[in-house]
Amino acid sequence: MDEIRERQQRWVMSTLVWKERTAWLALLLLVPTVAYLVWWLFLDSAGQEGMATETVRRMGGRVSVLFVVAYLWIKCRNKGLLVDERDQQITAYAVRAGYMWLALSLVVTASVVGLEPWQEYLRSRSLAWIEAFLMLCLLSSLTIVSVVRVVGYWRDRQ
Amino acid sequence: MSHYSPLRFGAGLVAALLGVWFVFWPPGPLDESPLYAVGPLLLALGSVVTAKQLSLRPIADLEQRVAPAEVDAWISLACIGVAIAWVLLNASTLMEGWSLQAAGHVGSRLVMVLVFLIVVSSVMRSRRGNAVTEDERDRLIERRALEWGHGALVAGVIGIMVMLGFSLEDKLQWITPPAVATLLAFALLWGWLVGAVAKVGMYLWDRRGA
Numbered sequence: 001m002d003e004i005r006e007r008q009q010r011w012v013m014s015t016l017v018w019k020e021r022t023a024w025l026a027l028l029l030l031v032p033t034v035a036y037l038v039w040w041l042f043l044d045s046a047g048q049e050g051m052a053t054e055t056v057r058r059m060g061g062r063v064s065v066l067f068v069v070a071y072l073w074i075k076c077r078n079k080g081l082l083v084d085e086r087d088q089q090i091t092a093y094a095v096r097a098g099y100m101w102l103a104l105s106l107v108v109t110a111s112v113v114g115l116e117p118w119q120e121y122l123r124s125r126s127l128a129w130i131e132a133f134l135m136l137c138l139l140s141s142l143t144i145v146s147v148v149r150v151v152g153y154w155r156d157r158q
Numbered sequence: 159m160s161h162y163s164p165l166r167f168g169a170g171l172v173a174a175l176l177g178v179w180f181v182f183w184p185p186g187p188l189d190e191s192p193l194y195a196v197g198p199l200l201l202a203l204g205s206v207v208t209a210k211q212l213s214l215r216p217i218a219d220l221e222q223r224v225a226p227a228e229v230d231a232w233i234s235l236a237c238i239g240v241a242i243a244w245v246l247l248n249a250s251t252l253m254e255g256w257s258l259q260a261a262g263h264v265g266s267r268l269v270m271v272l273v274f275l276i277v278v279s280s281v282m283r284s285r286r287g288n289a290v291t292e293d294e295r296d297r298l299i300e301r302r303a304l305e306w307g308h309g310a311l312v313a314g315v316i317g318i319m320v321m322l323g324f325s326l327e328d329k330l331q332w333i334t335p336p337a338v339a340t341l342l343a344f345a346l347l348w349g350w351l352v353g354a355v356a357k358v359g360m361y362l363w364d365r366r367g368a
Contacts, residue, residue, distance in 0.1 A: 068316070092304065095301075095304055095305055095308050096304055098308060099304060099307065099308040099311065099349075102308070102311055102312070102315070103311065103346055103349070106311075106315070106342045106343075106345065106346050107343075107346065109339075109342055110339040110342040110343045110346075111339070113335045113336075113338050114335065114336050114339030114340070118335070119335040119336070122335040122338065123334075123335060127322050127327070127330060127333065128322075128323075130322060130333075130338060131322045131323050134318060134319050134322075135319060137315065138312060138316070141312075
């Protein structure tokens with residue numbers, strides 16, 4: 001009986017570690033993607049001219065679809081019995097931080113874009129640029145979620 | 159002023175509403191009158207008297223049964239409903255362009271709604287005295303509602319991206335900078351609305367199950 005309990009405990013522990021690993025994995029995937037998007041949107045000459053290459057558009061679409069599917073898959077897997085109070089609290093903090101970041105970025109973007117002095121800037125950009133910028137907002141929000149989760153688990157372990 | 163008086167409550171409310179009108183709405187016939195300058199004073203005095211009287215009002219049976227967080231949820235839902243109705247009614251104007259003056263106009267109204275939300279929520283909570291105003295159930299509902307709101311906002315942004323990415327170029331002639339700004343603002347309000355509806359729904363569901 002003790003052996004079964006011990007095995008269960010070990011399984012629980014390994015699953016919790018796996019959850020933390022998924023947070024790290026998401027972070028490692030998201031940070032380069034966000035960095036690439038920032039570079040393409042604001043530093044790359046093609047992006048600055050408001051042009052989007054077909055590769056970027058195609059890749060962007062595929063990556064976002066893949067990411068959403070993977071995110072939902074991870075979320076569904078986390079709904080099992082092995083989600084304890086600590087996981088729920090860390091997730092709640094993370095979701096709150098991500099939500100606030102996304103809301104803030106959209107408020108700032110909408111205010112800047114809506115005002116007349118900045119409209120010329122957006123008019124010089126293509127629809128693909130706007131699409132990529134929205135993806136940047138979305139992915140940066142998910143990066144914040146991952147960062148808070150990783151920090152939450154790390155602090156908890158400390 | 160130590161007990162509730164409907165007359166004082168009504169007078170305070172009227173004074174506060176007059177103050178709001180003087181402060182936030184464009185100057186009307188009282189533009190040149192010194193009465194217009196009294197607006198902020200009326201707003202402050204009226205709000206204090208109304209809040210004080212509201213806090214002294216005896217607690218009704220229904221109010222006793224409803225959790226403070228649920229009252230907050232209903233107030234939030236009403237405020238977001240008003241904001242969405244305002245955006246929808248002014249959608250054509252917003253799509254044409256946002257001037258600095260119009261942005262200030264919108265900002266002042268949003269601040270007004272926010273202040274109203276905070277004041278009413280604080281007063282309703284202060285009526286409970288030292289009683290517990292939040293428990294495990296409230297926190298759980300808050301958490302789930304937040305997830306719903308975040309999910310709805312993410313879905314809204316993805317929806318805009320999909321529309322931009324998959325629509326034909328000539329079908330998107332209406333996508334001007336103000337239109338993008340309005341779409342983003344609407345996605346934000348949509349997220350808040352879904353969160354508020356989820357919260358109210360969960361409270362109702364929970365009370366029905368209890």
